[in-house]
Amino acid sequence: MAVSGSQRLRLATFLVLAILPLIIAAAEDGSTGSNRIETGQCPPNTEGTMVYSPFKPYFHWPKFRGDVQKCWVAADCLMEAAGESRKQQFASTALVMGLIPLTLKDIAWPERRIMHVTKELKPSIEILVLALGLVPVETGNKALTRRQSAQTNMIAKAAFRAGRGSTIFWVVVCSLLVVASYAGMAIMEIYSKRSSLGCPFPVFVPLWYVIALLPAAIHAFFARLRRRRTKKHVRHGHNSEPQQEAAKGGFDISERDPIELERKAKIVSAVQGADEEWPVQLAWGIYYIAGTLIFTSIMAVTVVELVCWVGLGFAVAGSSKILAFFLCLVFEDTGGERERE
Structure with missing residues (x-):
């Protein structure tokens, strides 16, 4: 059975509407590694507590405990909060x-x-x-x-x-x-x-x-x-x-x-x-x-x-x-x- 143009348009619209919430949820969850601070994935006062934190692993902060994969989030939070001079020091x-x-x-x-x-x-x-x-x-x-x-x-x-x-x-x-x-x-x-x-x-x-x-x-x-x-x-x-x-x-x-x-x-x-x-x-x-x-x-x-x-x-x-x-x-x-x- 042939599919008409209007049916294809409705199908595409349905797929977009179905996928859009997933994309938004992923963005809010910080899956891409950006906007960690704005989306609340980082500890309070990230710049003051994480940017300079020698010998403090990710599980030092209660927000990251219990999930070893949170080490990625902790690193993203640190880099996102760090200024350019601090990033130069890290380099x-x-x-x-x-x-x-x-x-x-x-x-x-x-x-x-x-x-x-x-x-x-x-x-x-x-x-x-x-x-x-x-x-x-x-x-x-x-x-x-x-x-x-x-x-x-x-x-x-x-x-x-x-x-x-x-x-x-x-x-x-x-x-x-x-x-x-x-x-x-x-x-x-x-x-x-x-x-x-x-x-x-x-x-x-x-x-x-x-x-x-x-x-x-x-x-x-x-x-x-x-x-x-x-x-x-x-x-x-x-x-x-x-x-x-x-x-x-x-x-x-x-x-x-x-x-x-x-x-x-x-x-x-x-x-x-x-x-x-x-x-x-x-x-x-x-x-x-x-x-x-x-x-x-x-x-x-x-x-x-x-x-x-x-x-x-x-x-x-x-x-x-x-x-x-x-x-x-x-x-x-x-x-x-x-x-x-």
């Missing part, structure tokens, strides 16, 4: 937050990244050490390991003199410090305005640190392949100094060019996976891009909160690297042995 702190992952986890520790070990670590330990921020480099010689470690690590001399029991004790202590630092990051994110990537899930930052195990596993896999190729090359008589090459982190550099050797050594120590195959560099690149995105997405960070984030970043990076150092030391011969000249 500035977000920029600094975005620098925390790469700067504090890697760039701030250039000569402290390489950890010399006598023998190749077990795969699981190597992955954990890489995820914690150190790069184990096999030397094949205990005396060389001690000398190289002492040059790049302030606590290496004392640590090598200590016994195995002391080393295990420090592994336990550092493990507790790492867990405490991660917990501090989680608490900090919970009691902030959280991430705009998904504020109902308040542990993006600690999860990012844990996910470092994935690029670390890729790094360890390709590093082992490279070491096997190097050893196979050595067995066929193409290189008479395998230990020196291993100590350089895998770079094939002649000692007759010390400037180039130093430059390459700084590259491997300052950038994670710089001396490995492109999948390793890609994996770490994606990882740090994700970290920058996560840290930048933390909403409405005040200056005092930023200071706490930076402090926790140093705590996580420092405790992680010390833990990685002692994990490597567990597999070394320690206990007062003197270096062989």
Whole structure:
């Protein structure tokens, strides 16, 4: 049956009239995220109580309690009430937050990244050490390991003199410090305005640190392949100094060019996976891009909160690297042995 023009007009009018109340209700409910204050979705005196509210999560206000999705409404209320100068401050702190992952986890520790070990670590330990921020480099010689470690690590001399029991004790202590630092990051994110990537899930930052195990596993896999190729090359008589090459982190550099050797050594120590195959560099690149995105997405960070984030970043990076150092030391011969000249 054909539908006449007047019938189509009446049908369209009916649909518009049926949908219009829903549109109005959605607008009044603030579903679009605008006009939160005017529609009464925000607490009284929003500008005075929410714009500057460090360490006050959304559930601090009774109006938002009981529904985790209200964290979006709380963030909208804050941004809507904030003036342009305050928004500029939030943008500035977000920029600094975005620098925390790469700067504090890697760039701030250039000569402290390489950890010399006598023998190749077990795969699981190597992955954990890489995820914690150190790069184990096999030397094949205990005396060389001690000398190289002492040059790049302030606590290496004392640590090598200590016994195995002391080393295990420090592994336990550092493990507790790492867990405490991660917990501090989680608490900090919970009691902030959280991430705009998904504020109902308040542990993006600690999860990012844990996910470092994935690029670390890729790094360890390709590093082992490279070491096997190097050893196979050595067995066929193409290189008479395998230990020196291993100590350089895998770079094939002649000692007759010390400037180039130093430059390459700084590259491997300052950038994670710089001396490995492109999948390793890609994996770490994606990882740090994700970290920058996560840290930048933390909403409405005040200056005092930023200071706490930076402090926790140093705590996580420092405790992680010390833990990685002692994990490597567990597999070394320690206990007062003197270096062989």
